[in-house]
Structures are given as C-alpha cells and as structure tokens.
Amino acid sequence: MDKKNTYLNEREKLLTPLLAIEEASRCLLCHDAPCSKACPSATDPAKFIRSLRFRNIKGAAETIRENNVLGGICARVCPTSKYCEDACSRCGIDKPIEIRKLQRYLTAYEKATGMTVLEPVEAVKEKIAIIGSGPSGLSAAASLVRDGYKVTVFEQKNKLGGWLSYGIPTERLPQSVIDDEIRYIKDLGVEFKTNCKIGQNINIDDLKQQGFKAILIAVGMQNxxxxxxxxxxxxxxxxxxxxxxxxxxxxxxxxxxxxxxxxxxxxxxxxxxxxxxxxxxxxxxxxxxxxxxxxxxxxxxxxxxxxxxxxxxxxxxxxxxxxxxxxxxxxxxxxxxxxxxxxxxxxxxxxxxxxEADPIKNIADVDVNDKQIISICDYQTNIEGVFAAGDIVEGDKTVVYAVKHGKDAAIEIANYLNEMANVKGDR
Ligand SMILES: Cc1cc2nc3c(=O)[nH]c(=O)nc-3n(C[C@H](O)[C@H](O)[C@H](O)COP(=O)(O)OP(=O)(O)OC[C@H]3O[C@@H](n4cnc5c(N)ncnc54)[C@H](O)[C@@H]3O)c2cc1C
Ligand code: SF4
Structure with a gap:
C-alpha cells in the first residue's frame, strides 16, 4: 500500500458534469423540499438541485455559497445520512439523491470558473471579537462582516480552522479546501490573530477595553x-x-x-x-x-x-x-x-x-453545566455582550451544525448591538 497516495489523496471522486446533471434529474422537485428542511445550515439543497437540473450551474453554485460560507467543506464531511439525504423523498422509491456529491461538484465548479459570489462590504459598524477559528467561529465571522461589522477572530493555534485543520483526515478533507474557504472569509474583510490564546495572553475584559462591543466564544471541545x-x-x-x-x-x-x-x-x-x-x-x-x-x-x-x-x-x-x-x-x-x-x-x-472542553472559566465567568457546556439563551451567555456557539454549547457536534450556530449567533449579536444602539440613541 503506497502510504502517501492512500493517506494524502482525497478518497471520493468528483462527479463529471454529465453525472451531476443526471443525478440532479432524479430529483422529484418536491413542493415542501424535505431535504432543505433537514439541512441544519439552511444551505437549501432543493434550490441548488433544481437549478442544476435545469442546467443553471452558476445559479446553483451561488445558492450554496450565499447560504453556507463553508459549502465546500460541508460537501466533504456532512453526515448526510442523518440530515438532507435522510429526508430525501426518493428514499421511499430507490435511493436518495447524492446531495453532498452534487454540492461538491458545484463548489468545485465555482472555484474552477473563478466565481466570486460574496463581495466585501464596507465595515462601518461595531467591533466584534470571536474566540476560536473552527467552523462556528468562521461562519459567524463571515455573516457579521457581510453585515458591516469589524470582525477579529482570535485563534490560539498557528493554523486556522479548528478540527477542520487539526482533526479530519486529509483523505476526507484536504487542507487546500479548508485554506481556500478561509481565504474567502479573509477576503471578505475578517481579521485573524493566530497564536493568541484568550484567557492566557489576554482576557475578555481586555477585549472589552479594546473596544469590542460583543464577544463570541466559539472554542469547541479541545481535549x-x-x-x-x-x-x-x-x-x-x-x-x-x-x-x-x-x-x-x-x-x-x-x-x-x-x-x-x-x-x-x-x-x-x-x-x-x-x-x-x-x-x-x-x-x-x-x-x-x-x-x-x-x-x-x-x-x-x-x-x-x-x-x-x-x-x-x-x-x-x-x-x-x-x-x-x-x-x-x-x-x-x-x-x-x-x-x-x-x-x-x-x-x-x-x-x-x-x-471535553478546557476549563472555560479561564476565558470568562460564564454559566456552564457539569460537562463544561456553556448555558445560553438565544446564544447569549449570562454575561452582558458575551455569546457562545458551536461544540461548546448544546447541539449536534458536526461541522454543518457549527455553521448553523455561527449564522444564528451572528443574527443574535446583530440584534443585541442594534438594541444597544437604540437604547443609547447613538445610531
Ligand atoms: C477527528 C475528528 C473528525 C471529525 N469528523 C467530522 C465529520 O466527518 N463531519 C462532521 O460534521 N463533523 C466532524 N467532526 C466534528 C466537527 O469537527 C466539530 O463539531 C466542529 O469542528 C466544531 O466546531 P467549533 O467551531 O465549535 O469548534 P472547533 O472546531 O473545536 O474550533 C474551536 C477553535 O477554538 C480554538 N480555541 C480554543 N480555545 C481558545 C482560546 N482560549 N483562545 C483562542 N482560541 C481558542 C481552538 O484552537 C480551535 O481552533 C470531527 C471532529 C474530529 C475531532
Ligand atoms: S450536504 Fe450538508 S450543507 Fe449540504 S445540504 Fe446536506 S446537510 Fe446541508
């Protein structure tokens, strides 16, 4: 067995355009789109499959990127047998549409044709700090920067990506795919500070003093x-x-x-x-x-x-x-x-x-349960302006779920900052 080839080469083959369209043509175009309802991150497979089926490949690729900034990563690691593909109506006839493979084909098409679906937005709103650069932190950062906030992600390690970069093996998720999607987020205007452990180098009070108006804890489970x-x-x-x-x-x-x-x-x-x-x-x-x-x-x-x-x-x-x-x-x-x-x-x-999580109290005195899971209500912790998302809060421990958390937490952070601004009347 050739060690380099088997471990370093991506296991799953990319669909050809013909096979992708053929697979999309199996879609029953369900009215209620159970696959879309079953996707935690609302990537909307029903919409991108429909576009692909009618040969609108560009539109299909746009749907994925607009809804899921880590669409290429999810296209490789999503446990679809418990999400979108499990809900596919074709399960009752023969076998589900291979949604993950179609998503991979479309994100590869997007890259190969040099499409830029998301454009940077001028950063005119408040400063937000995100602790942790795993999928939940990345997804929140992308949503917030697209909404006009100034976002900085603090990462304790040298490389960005959390378990994407440090855990999931290369044969399932090549580093080049992770790097491409993180570069995309950088190009949107997110700032990254690596080798910076919050709770050690600096703490949450320091971040507040530096003018960060909201803080998202997205530190995952590291041990x-x-x-x-x-x-x-x-x-x-x-x-x-x-x-x-x-x-x-x-x-x-x-x-x-x-x-x-x-x-x-x-x-x-x-x-x-x-x-x-x-x-x-x-x-x-x-x-x-x-x-x-x-x-x-x-x-x-x-x-x-x-x-x-x-x-x-x-x-x-x-x-x-x-x-x-x-x-x-x-x-x-x-x-x-x-x-x-x-x-x-x-x-x-x-x-x-x-x-299991590192002791969270080093970062902030947030309420946790006996498993060190942070207690939240609408992603807000018990500390004013401090939010939490991803593996460190209750929910599925998957990448696509972390993406959902990032998106949802971003909405709650924006709501909170809007309310603060309204209270002060300073907007
Ligand atoms: C080996 C492995 C394989 C997996 N395979 C799959 C799969 O196939 N499909 C799937 O959907 N899911 C898979 N998962 C689960 C998935 O990777 C996690 O659910 C997901 O990464 C959680 O994202 P997160 O953003 O919450 O946290 P993480 O990915 O854990 O990222 C948290 C980040 O925060 C940083 N951080 C922590 N503390 C601090 C601090 N104090 N200051 C600054 N930075 C800090 C960490 O270094 C890390 O980069 C796998 C996990 C592992 C470990
Ligand atoms: S592959 Fe993942 S991201 Fe894509 S539709 Fe299915 S669950 Fe959602």
Whole structure:
C-alpha cells in the first residue's frame, strides 16, 4: 500500500458534469423540499438541485455559497445520512439523491470558473471579537462582516480552522479546501490573530477595553477524554485527536506501530483506525462498548472501515493495559452484556471516546453545566455582550451544525448591538 497516495489523496471522486446533471434529474422537485428542511445550515439543497437540473450551474453554485460560507467543506464531511439525504423523498422509491456529491461538484465548479459570489462590504459598524477559528467561529465571522461589522477572530493555534485543520483526515478533507474557504472569509474583510490564546495572553475584559462591543466564544471541545484503568501511563497509550493532529500536520509521517487498538465508536475512532490502516499498519482493530447499530459514527464511514477489513469488537469495555519494558504489550477488555473477556496483542492503544472542553472559566465567568457546556439563551451567555456557539454549547457536534450556530449567533449579536444602539440613541 503506497502510504502517501492512500493517506494524502482525497478518497471520493468528483462527479463529471454529465453525472451531476443526471443525478440532479432524479430529483422529484418536491413542493415542501424535505431535504432543505433537514439541512441544519439552511444551505437549501432543493434550490441548488433544481437549478442544476435545469442546467443553471452558476445559479446553483451561488445558492450554496450565499447560504453556507463553508459549502465546500460541508460537501466533504456532512453526515448526510442523518440530515438532507435522510429526508430525501426518493428514499421511499430507490435511493436518495447524492446531495453532498452534487454540492461538491458545484463548489468545485465555482472555484474552477473563478466565481466570486460574496463581495466585501464596507465595515462601518461595531467591533466584534470571536474566540476560536473552527467552523462556528468562521461562519459567524463571515455573516457579521457581510453585515458591516469589524470582525477579529482570535485563534490560539498557528493554523486556522479548528478540527477542520487539526482533526479530519486529509483523505476526507484536504487542507487546500479548508485554506481556500478561509481565504474567502479573509477576503471578505475578517481579521485573524493566530497564536493568541484568550484567557492566557489576554482576557475578555481586555477585549472589552479594546473596544469590542460583543464577544463570541466559539472554542469547541479541545481535549480527548481518557479513562482510568491500569496501564494508562504506558508508552503507546495515545489520545485520538492528538494522534490525528500529528498525522495531519506531518502529512502522515508518524510512527504507527504494528498492532493498534482504537477504543470508541464515533467519527474520531473511525478516523484513527482508517488513518492507521492507510499509513500501512496491517493489524488495526476497533473495540466498542455497545452494539454496532449504536455506533455514533456516520454509516458511510463505518462501511468504509469495513471495506478496509478493520474488525470491530463490539460489546467490550477496556479493563487493563499490560506493559512490557514501559510500553504497551497487551490489552484486556471485558464484556458489557455477559462475562466474555478479550485479550489482544497491542503496541498502541488509541482512545477516541469523546472530547471535553478546557476549563472555560479561564476565558470568562460564564454559566456552564457539569460537562463544561456553556448555558445560553438565544446564544447569549449570562454575561452582558458575551455569546457562545458551536461544540461548546448544546447541539449536534458536526461541522454543518457549527455553521448553523455561527449564522444564528451572528443574527443574535446583530440584534443585541442594534438594541444597544437604540437604547443609547447613538445610531
Ligand atoms: C477527528 C475528528 C473528525 C471529525 N469528523 C467530522 C465529520 O466527518 N463531519 C462532521 O460534521 N463533523 C466532524 N467532526 C466534528 C466537527 O469537527 C466539530 O463539531 C466542529 O469542528 C466544531 O466546531 P467549533 O467551531 O465549535 O469548534 P472547533 O472546531 O473545536 O474550533 C474551536 C477553535 O477554538 C480554538 N480555541 C480554543 N480555545 C481558545 C482560546 N482560549 N483562545 C483562542 N482560541 C481558542 C481552538 O484552537 C480551535 O481552533 C470531527 C471532529 C474530529 C475531532
Ligand atoms: S450543507 Fe450538508 S446537510 Fe446541508 S445540504 Fe449540504 S450536504 Fe446536506
């Protein structure tokens, strides 16, 4: 297996114009457009499919970009089997329209033909700070700058994009696609400050003093959860998100081991297992505590995992990691539903059992629940002028949902600033 080609090349092929129009022609042109209702970010697939079907490719591409500034990214990572494609009326006849692939075709057309759908707007309104450059922060920034606000995004890391750049593997989401869409947002006038951790370098009070009239916390969930079993201190016990970040930032130039076990059943677990396999490790296994139908990962990703012959041991929870000379040597698990047990040879154990937030109180004294999720009402926190969106608040933990949050939070921020201006009568 050629490591560079399999890990670095985008997995899914782009539709040809003929196939795209043919696929769009399967659309039943439903009156109530269930696909559009099921898209969290209101990208309006019914409208862009209809335009494409009637050969208005430019109009179709415009619909996507106007509604979803990260349309090209969503066209690669959306779990459509639980959103737009799940709602497609053709599900009841044969199979849903391949909406994500059509969206990818149209965003590729937009780029190839050099279209500029969104133009910069003069920044005449208040200064707004956004903390975090993941999809929720990016989407909010684009909406606000298009509304005439002066927007600055503060990012603690060197690269922008949050988990888009640091988590989702290249074979599903090439960095060039992320860079293109972020450049688009920069060209709209958003200012970015990287290597700037709010709560460490500066805090929210400093931002207010610098004249930012509203602040959006869009910091996501940055830490991999771990469990407390014997052997966690051994070399070779890894955190899933850190593993993927390292693989992505080194273009796959990492030490993968020979016998790898991934613990978990979500997208991150699948990405860890697939990445390891594509990078040349023959013995990769997933261990998951529930049954396969309960796995939260996208069904298409589970199918891909199976096509790579990666076995999934279901119904087991980790019991102990046994070491040799300070490194992982064997892994033991016990049955969740019976008294079964499992013992496997391993030199790497990758934990991908969910993420948790950094202590939010370092950033602001906002109300949070016991999982560090920020409590909001219409995206507003308990602190005047401070809003929150994305993975750090309640909701689906997906890119398209983060885009929705960014758009919706932008509306609430604009409403708030308008109200403030009306109260002061200074507009
Ligand atoms: C490996 C992996 C694979 C995934 N695959 C998919 C997928 O296929 N499809 C899908 O829809 N979703 C997927 N997701 C989930 C999706 O990426 C997240 O739901 C989404 O990125 C959340 O966006 P966000 O903007 O809330 O936060 P994030 O993407 O986490 O971005 C938050 C940003 O804030 C920055 N930040 C944090 N604290 C500070 C601070 N104090 N100061 C300044 N900056 C700060 C962080 O560095 C980060 O850049 C995946 C996630 C992972 C980890
Ligand atoms: S953004 Fe995602 S959920 Fe919405 S229509 Fe496009 S592929 Fe479907």
């Amino acid at each position: 991999s959860k771990m469990i407390n079993i014997k052997g966690m201190e051994l070399n070779g016990v890894l955190k899933g998100t850190e593993y993927l970040s390292e693989a992505k930032s080194t273009d796959g130039d990492i030490d993968i081991g020979e016998h790898v076990i991934v613990i978990g059943g979500g997208d991150v677990a699948i990405d860890c297992a697939v990445t390891t396999k594509l990078l040349g490790c023959e013995d990769v296994k997933i261990v998951y505590r529930r049954t396969i139908d309960k796995m939260p990962a996208d069904i298409e990703e589970i199918k891909h995992l199976q096509s790579l012959n990666i076995p999934i041991y279901t119904g087991f929870k980790p019991e102990e990691i046994i070491g040799k000379d300070g490194s992982v040597n064997r892994f033991k698990a016990v049955g969740m539903f019976d008294d079964a047990s499992l013992e496997l040879v391993a030199d790497r154990i990758i934990f991908a059992i969910g993420q």
